[in-house]
Amino acid sequence: MYTGEKYLWWNEAERKLADEVADFSDNVIRRDVDEIERTKKFPWNWFEEMGKKGWYGAFIPEEYGGMGQGIGSTTGFCIILEEIARGAPVAVDFYETTIYGYSPIVRFGTEEQKRKWLPKLATGELFAAIVITEPFMGSDAANIQTTAVPQGDEYIINGKKRFITLGGIANLNVVYCKTSDDPEDRKNHRHLSAFVVEKGAPGFKVEAIHDPMGRFGSRHAVLNFDDVRIPKENRILNEGDGWKVLTDxxxxxxxxxxxxxxxxxxxxxxxxxxxxxxxxxxxxxxxxxxxxxxxxxxxxxxxxxxxxxxxxxxxxxxxxxxxxxxxxxxxxxxxxxxxxxxxxxxxxxxxxxxxxxxxxxxxxxxxxxxxxxxxxxxxxxxxxxxxxxxxxxxxxxxxRKPITQSSITGHAAKEKIMEALSDFYCQHPALYMEREEMMERLGLTGEDLDKHLEAVEAEKLVALYRKRGGITLAKATYEGLKKTKPQEDYMFFPDFVDKEREIF
Ligand SMILES: Cc1cc2nc3c(=O)[nH]c(=O)nc-3n(C[C@H](O)[C@H](O)[C@H](O)COP(=O)(O)OP(=O)(O)OC[C@H]3O[C@@H](n4cnc5c(N)ncnc54)[C@H](O)[C@@H]3O)c2cc1C
The missing domain is CATH 1.20.140.10 (Butyryl-CoA Dehydrogenase, subunit A, domain 3)
Structure with a gap:
């Protein structure tokens, strides 16, 4: 029985889907979950049944056997996930992993890759895994150590991955590898590439299966890649596009x-x-x-x-x-x-x-x-x-008003900058003034403002804050404040202050 909320904007197909998945949750997932908890056996029948229903095709275009418009939407995908998670959270592992796993093929695959794999992924005949995490890195995903080295028509993969959900079960493993050590590539996130490694490739082995705290019945594996040769056609997008694929x-x-x-x-x-x-x-x-x-x-x-x-x-x-x-x-x-x-x-x-x-x-x-x-x-x-x-x-x-031409130049501009910064100090003694605010107030282009700011910085009249090499904030220094206005101009006392006895 569907007990959630069917939102006003859901279409008929999405409403029907919610009932259908609720039924599957109540009658299949909940029926089996205690047994799976006890035995920790992998529930192949859930896969088969979800596959038959076509739910694995949520993000696969109809021409490749997917669910298509109506249900094949983010809303439809969320409805399926929500309902199977209501049945048992472990069911989510079996559904979302393969979908996140195959999504790079849908988004970036060649026509040949799509025709070869998507129809079978849509029906659950094939499963995909996302293979990023290693014993050497986790949250810091850009620091992948597994290497893929081109040789002729192939790449040779070496390294270890861990925590891989459906590792050992998945037929298609979308594996993220380092393909460059060039510091410039690393800086631009061009050092990684994504590859499909099929189950059974020589040198590709399940090294260990983890024993987790929960979600029993799921599988999380350590995978070892020992000189695993894969054809170049299995690369997703170009060499160096791995980060783009991973974050997409x-x-x-x-x-x-x-x-x-x-x-x-x-x-x-x-x-x-x-x-x-x-x-x-x-x-x-x-x-x-x-x-x-x-x-x-x-x-x-x-x-x-x-x-x-x-x-x-x-x-x-x-x-x-x-x-x-x-x-x-x-x-x-x-x-x-x-x-x-x-x-x-x-x-x-x-x-x-x-x-x-x-x-x-x-x-x-x-x-x-x-x-x-x-x-x-x-x-x-x-x-x-x-x-x-x-x-x-x-x-x-x-x-803000765009400034295309400066209205002041030379010494006058420097004076106006110092005046603006000392006014700003009176209102916000702790803060820096933003470069864009200064441009607007003074009618200076960014380029001219920077030139003048650097000049007053050299005279130690302002402190500048730079981000990625560019000036973003400015503040008058003690010297700058002193030189710009007499002390009296900075003085301010609220009415409740007894000026005779408290001020000297
Ligand atoms: C059951 C399970 C299934 C998984 N399935 C997959 C899978 O299918 N494929 C895959 O590739 N990976 C998978 N993972 C790996 C998962 O994505 C990582 O565990 C996760 O990214 C965290 O990495 P880590 O475990 O190395 O923790 P670390 O990166 O070592 O971080 C440990 C903790 O430090 C803190 N921390 C780390 N960095 C920062 C930061 N910059 N700022 C603030 N706090 C920080 C966080 O609290 C974090 O939890 C799975 C993990 C588990 C446990």
Whole structure:
């Protein structure tokens, strides 16, 4: 039974999809999950059934066997992820991994690559893995050490990768390798390339399988590449385009992770509702106790908010609007919110919450991963700020009058600069003045302003702040303030000050 919200802007196909996936979650995923928890066996039947339904084709164009318009949208993808995560978070690993894995082939593959692999990926006949992380690097993804060296018509790959979801299961492994040691390439993120390595390639081995905290039944492998030869046709895009390929699908990955968090949050709330409405304490059900109601109310609030965040961003993406900030906020906020929700769900279950016979214990363990994977939340938090600030600064810049010709020159310009900086000091003694604000106020082009600023800097009258070699901020020094105006011009005393007794 679908218990989530079907948003007003969803089309008929998306509404039907929500019911269909809810049915699959209730009747297949939930039926099997306890057994998988116990045995940790890989649920091949989930793959087969999701494949038959065509859900793996969410991002594959119809001409290559994909779902096409209507359902084949970011919204459709999020609906599937949310609902299967409500069934069990581990199901997400089996769905999103292959989609993120194959997305570079859809986005950048040659016609030959697309025809060869996409139809089989759409039906779940083939699975893909994303192969980035190594024992030598994790969050610092640009620091990949695995090498791919061209030789004739082939590349030879050497290195190790770890934590690879579906490693050993996936037939297609999209592997990111270093193809250049040139510091200039490294500086421009042109040192990496992406390759498809097929299961069974000589020298390509599963070295180990990790034993994780949660999401039992999933597979995370260490992969070893020992002189693995692959044809040049398996390179995605050009040599040096690896970073571009790697970062291209990040919005989809982030919104996908967030939609999984919505589904798992709903699962935790529903399990909690089933428990607290049937447990009696102090002559009332737990659901009637104000403290429990507060916790449950907050779970619902958080979950509805993250759902809205996910589907609003997904809708914008379906309209062709790029929403890096929305997707990054959704990833951080949804995963943090989920973690709080599953912990509260355990709390509402009391001692039973700590036991394995209720699902919330599993949900708690299964949820932690997504605060770490798909970009650790701390990195995403930095990114949210950087993306927001970039937009804000661009808006501020756009609102300024463009200066194409300077209205003052020579000594007069220098004087005006010092005057502006000393006025600015009176209002904002701690701050630097922005270069663009100075250009507008003084009617100077950027080039002329920089020239004059460098001249007054040489006289030690201003301190300049530079970013990537260019001046961005300026502030009058003590010497500059002293030389520009007499001390009296800087003096200011509010009315409440007794000028006779307090000022000297
Ligand atoms: C179950 C599982 C499945 C995975 N599946 C895949 C997969 O399919 N393919 C793949 O390539 N990788 C996969 N990964 C790897 C995953 O993407 C990395 O674990 C993740 O990027 C973090 O890297 P790391 O573990 O090396 O942690 P580190 O990079 O060592 O970071 C450790 C912690 O330090 C902090 N930190 C690090 N850098 C910063 C920073 N710049 N600012 C602030 N804080 C920081 C964060 O809190 C972070 O969690 C998987 C991992 C797990 C656990």
């Amino acid at each position: 699908a990040l919005n989809i990955e982030r919104i996908g992770v967030a939609s999984g968090a919505v589904g798992t949050s709903r699962s935790a709330i529903e399990a909690t509702a089933d428990y607290v409405t049937r447990r009696v304490a102090f002559n009332q059900t737990l659901a009637e106790i104000p403290g429990v109601q507060t916790m449950c109310g907050d779970m619902v609030t958080r979950t509805n908010l993250i759902s809205l965040l996910v589907y609003y961003s997904a809708h914008k993406m379906d309209l062709g609007i790029d929403v890096p900030l929305g997707c990054t906020i959704a990833k951080v906020f949804a995963t943090q919110s989920l973690m709080k929700t599953v912990l509260d769900a355990v709390q509402c279950h009391g001692g039973d919450g700590y036991m394995r016979n209720y699902p919330v214990e599993r949900l708690m363990r299964d949820s932690k991963l997504i605060e770490i994977g798909a970009g650790a939340n701390e990195l995403m938090q930095h990114l949210v700020w950087r993306l927001w600030l970039k937009d804000y600064m661009a808006l501020r810049s756009a609102s």
